[in-house]
Amino acid sequence: MLDYAALSALAAVVREGSFERAARSLSVTPSAISQRIRALEERVGCALVVRDSPCRATETGRRLCQHVDHVRLLEQSLHGALPALAGQGEARVPVPVGVNADSLATWVAAPLAAFAAAQPVLLEVSVDDQDHTTEWLRSGAVLAAVTATARPAAGCNSFPLGAMRYVAAASPAFVRRHFGEGVGAGSLARAPSLVFNTKDELQSRWARRLCHRDVQLPRHTLPSPHAFVTAALAGMGWGLHPTGLIDAHLRDGSLVELVPGTPFDVPLHWQHARAAGGMLDGLTSEVLAAARKALLQP
Numbered sequence: 283m284l285d286y287a288a289l290s291a292l293a294a295v296v297r298e299g300s301f302e303r304a305a306r307s308l309s310v311t312p313s314a315i316s317q318r319i320r321a322l323e324e325r326v327g328c329a330l331v332v333r334d335s336p337c338r339a340t341e342t343g344r345r346l347c348q349h350v351d352h353v354r355l356l357e358q359s360l361h362g363a364l365p366a367l368a369g370q371g372e373a374r375v376p377v378p379v380g381v382n383a384d385s386l387a388t389w390v391a392a393p394l395a396a397f398a399a400a401q402p403v404l405l406e407v408s409v410d411d412q413d414h415t416t417e418w419l420r421s422g423a424v425l426a427a428v429t430a431t432a433r434p435a436a437g438c439n440s441f442p443l444g445a446m447r448y449v450a451a452a453s454p455a456f457v458r459r460h461f462g463e464g465v466g467a468g469s470l471a472r473a474p475s476l477v478f479n480t481k482d483e484l485q486s487r488w489a490r491r492l493c494h495r496d497v498q499l500p501r502h503t504l505p506s507p508h509a510f511v512t513a514a515l516a517g518m519g520w521g522l523h524p525t526g527l528i529d530a531h532l533r534d535g536s537l538v539e540l541v542p543g544t545p546f547d548v549p550l551h552w553q554h555a556r557a558a559g560g561m562l563d564g565l566t567s568e569v570l571a572a573a574r575k576a577l578l579q580p
Contacts, residue, residue, distance in 0.1 A: 285325070286353070288318040292330055292343060293350045295319065297376060297406075299336030322346075348422035351376065352557050355425070374404045377565070380419070380427035382412035383478060384446060385550065387507040388526040389576035390428060393568035401564060411481045412550060419553055426554035426562055428569075438553045441570060444577030445547040450488055450540040451528060452520035457538055460520075465540045467493040475499045476510050476521030484522040488546045511537075522546055526576070547578060 294304035295315065305312040323330050330343035339347055354375040381390050386409060398405050408424060415427040419435040434440035452460075460473035470493070475485045480503065489497040502519050504510055510521050511528055515536055523537075525545075531537040552569050554562045 284349075285318070285322060286350075288322040288325075289346055289350045291315045291318040292322060292339075293347045293376075295331055295337050296339045296343065296347050299338075301337070345422060351378065351425060352555070355561050374402045375561075376406055377403045377426070377562075378406040378408065378424040379565075380408050380410060380415040380424040380429075382415060382428055382430075382550075383409045383505070384448075384507050384524045384527075385412070385428050388446075388524050389572055390569065393565075393572040397565045397568045401561060403561070411478060411483075412548065413483065414481055416553070419555070426552070426565060429551050429553055430548060431553075432549070432551050434553055437557060438555055439566075441552045441566065442580075443550040443552050443570065443573035444579045445549045447525045447578055448484060448488075448522040448546045448548065449525055449528070449532070450485075450520060450544065450546070451523055451532065451537045452514055452540060453517045454535065454538050456514075456517045456520060457540065459517075461540060465492070467495065467497050470497045470499060472500070474519035475501050476504055476513055476519040477501045478507075478510075479503060479505055484546065484548070485520075488522055488544070491546070492541060492544060550577065 290308065291304065291314075294307050295301055298304045298307055301312045301315050305315045308315070319331060326342060326346075328342050329340050330346065332338050332340060355377070379394065386407070394405055394407065397403070408418065410418070412428060412430040415424070416429045416431040416435055418424045419427050419429070419438055428443070432440060432442065456473075461469050463469065467489075470489050477485055485499055485501075486497070489499060502513065504513055507524065507527055510523060511531070513519060514521060514523065514528075515531065520540055528537055532539070550573070552566060552573070554566055
């Protein structure tokens with residue numbers, strides 16, 4: 283039988299980043315936290331925490347933290363069915379969720395907020411490119427995620443959300459300067475582009491579809507959808523923007539499409555761990571309802 287007091291201490295250290303903050307969150311001493319984790323490490327026969335600043339879980343520690351997350355969600359679901367079991371002042375359950383930055387900036391924050399306002403949870407939202415959030419599900423770093431992958435990760439359910447539409451846009455002055463003779467492989471290889479991070483392939487995929495070959499794009503890295511818009515308006519570069527963020531700028535002419543009529547649609551999916559219990563069903567309902575209104579539907 284696992285020692286759940288020790289598992290809670292481990293999860294708190296990983297979540298808070300230090301033994302001292304974990305102790306405060308659990309209303310115990312740092313010495314008690316250290317003793318519980320040391321005993322758990324002796325029980326499993328390996329280190330569970332990298333004692334650094336901040337502290338982080340080892341691979342085995344991460345798997346145990348994932349188990350704690352699942353158990354807490356299952357307990358909360360049981361309390362919903364059997365209210366007499368619920369104690370006074372029950373601690374909120376951390377729910378790690380992965381989303382892509384563009385969804386967070388445009389439509390997914392509202393359903394996440396609605397769920398968190400109605401349920402005894404603390405959402406831990408992590409951001410990455412939609413092509414990579416599935417890896418977080420596979421590793422157990424998150425319990426649910428917006429992803430570009432339709433095929434469910436092991437132990438997960440997958441639901442289609444619809445497609446997010448992007449357009450390649452820049453300021454009129456930037457287009458005149460860099461694309462005065464048209465948009466093609468040569469001009470794209472010289473004009474600075476905007477990317478979210480080094481894993482962001484949207485701009486390259488749009489250019490490949492337009493030019494029918496790979497194009498090496500010079501890139502500015504800006505890990506924020508709103509910074510993308512600001513940078514594009516200032517003439518820093520061109521990029522693929524969600525239409526929901528730049529529709530007003532396209533209407534007033536402060537941004538223009540590089541090649542009108544060439545949108546890039548990215549299908550999105552919602553995946554969540556089946557083992558996390560029924561509480562995630564409520565989050566799923568909120569996310570699916572919001573996606574039906576915000577995304578392109580087949």
